[in-house]
Amino acid sequence: MLKIDLHFHSTFSDGFFSPAELVQRLKACKVIVAGLTDHDTIDGVGEFLALCRKASIKGVAGVELSASYMGVLHILGYRFDTANSGLLSALEKNRNAREARNILIFEKLRELGFDVRLEEAAAYANGVVGRPHIARLLWNKGYVSNLKTAFDKYLKRGAAAYVPRLLLQPEECVGLIREAGGLPVLAHPRQTTPDLDDLPPVLRKLKDAGLWGLECRSQGNSPSDVYRLLEIAANFELFPTAGSDFHGGGHANVAVGVIVEEDTLPWGRLCGGL
Numbered sequence: 001m002l003k004i005d006l007h008f009h010s011t012f013s014d015g016f017f018s019p020a021e022l023v024q025r026l027k028a029c030k031v032i033v034a035g036l037t038d039h040d041t042i043d044g045v046g047e048f049l050a051l052c053r054k055a056s057i058k059g060v061a062g063v064e065l066s067a068s069y070m071g072v073l074h075i076l077g078y079r080f081d082t083a084n085s086g087l088l089s090a091l092e093k094n095r096n097a098r099e100a101r102n103i104l105i106f107e108k109l110r111e112l113g114f115d116v117r118l119e120e121a122a123a124y125a126n127g128v129v130g131r132p133h134i135a136r137l138l139w140n141k142g143y144v145s146n147l148k149t150a151f152d153k154y155l156k157r158g159a160a161a162y163v164p165r166l167l168l169q170p171e172e173c174v175g176l177i178r179e180a181g182g183l184p185v186l187a188h189p190r191q192t193t194p195d196l197d198d199l200p201p202v203l204r205k206l207k208d209a210g211l212w213g214l215e216c217r218s219q220g221n222s223p224s225d226v227y228r229l230l231e232i233a234a235n236f237e238l239f240p241t242a243g244s245d246f247h248g249g250g251h252a253n254v255a256v257g258v259i260v261e262e263d264t265l266p267w268g269r270l271c272g273g274l
């Protein structure tokens, strides 16, 4: 058995911990392969990889892209060229779209009577400001009793201060990662299709676009889900990966590190062998 983690967030997006704090936790939890996957930014990757090297952890460059879909569809990318201009400019466009959206969300929140400003939420982040930061601000100011309520009442799709943002198509996200020499993986598939019977048609399209892997071991998956996902991954000739989606702080109570079998996961391809 090994402990790895190919999906977690830092203060460069909506995580609570800096890359240095994350590496400390990964080390303490005996994680041996780790990929930082911030939303729409790779600004933390250089520091993260350097710290991993010092801590004798195999570090992997990563990122998480949200795609346009009727529900949640997130594409993780790994081991891409961090200087690829296509990827960097797409990430910048996504960040600009977030900025425009955040301004509108705050206008709506103020119309609802809340005394909140975007700069206050931005102070929680070291880069990309997302809805989790806005939820935290509403909570810190006593407007909601917890982060889930902030999403349910104000921030989730259809809620009072919801604003959509411009998103790439799922196939475009996969293509961007491939064109940057990276490996695209569908994140937390049960968030995309809560009924796993609905997953194969989604995977067919993504596989045709170049999908490489499926996050089979992720937060909230039961042993039978994992079994099904491993089977589905094998049917589609996708590599199974594992990640906690750890954010820290007030998010769901998860820790870094996912236990995996030594022979079921493609470590060699991700980080040049153990």
Ligand code: AMP
Residues within 6 Å of the ligand: 014, 039, 066, 129, 130, 131, 132, 147, 148, 151, 152, 156, 247
């Ligand atoms: P954003 O990147 O601004 O679209 O926010 C998306 C992030 O918010 C996700 O990655 C989750 O971490 C979090 N999130 C989305 N929906 C919810 C929800 N209903 N409850 C709590 N957190 C959520």
Ligand code: ZN
Residues within 6 Å of the ligand: 009, 014, 015, 039, 247
């Ligand atoms: Zn997040």
Ligand code: FE
Residues within 6 Å of the ligand: 064, 074, 187, 188
């Ligand atoms: Fe995600």
Ligand code: FE
Residues within 6 Å of the ligand: 007, 008, 009, 064, 245
């Ligand atoms: Fe995530």
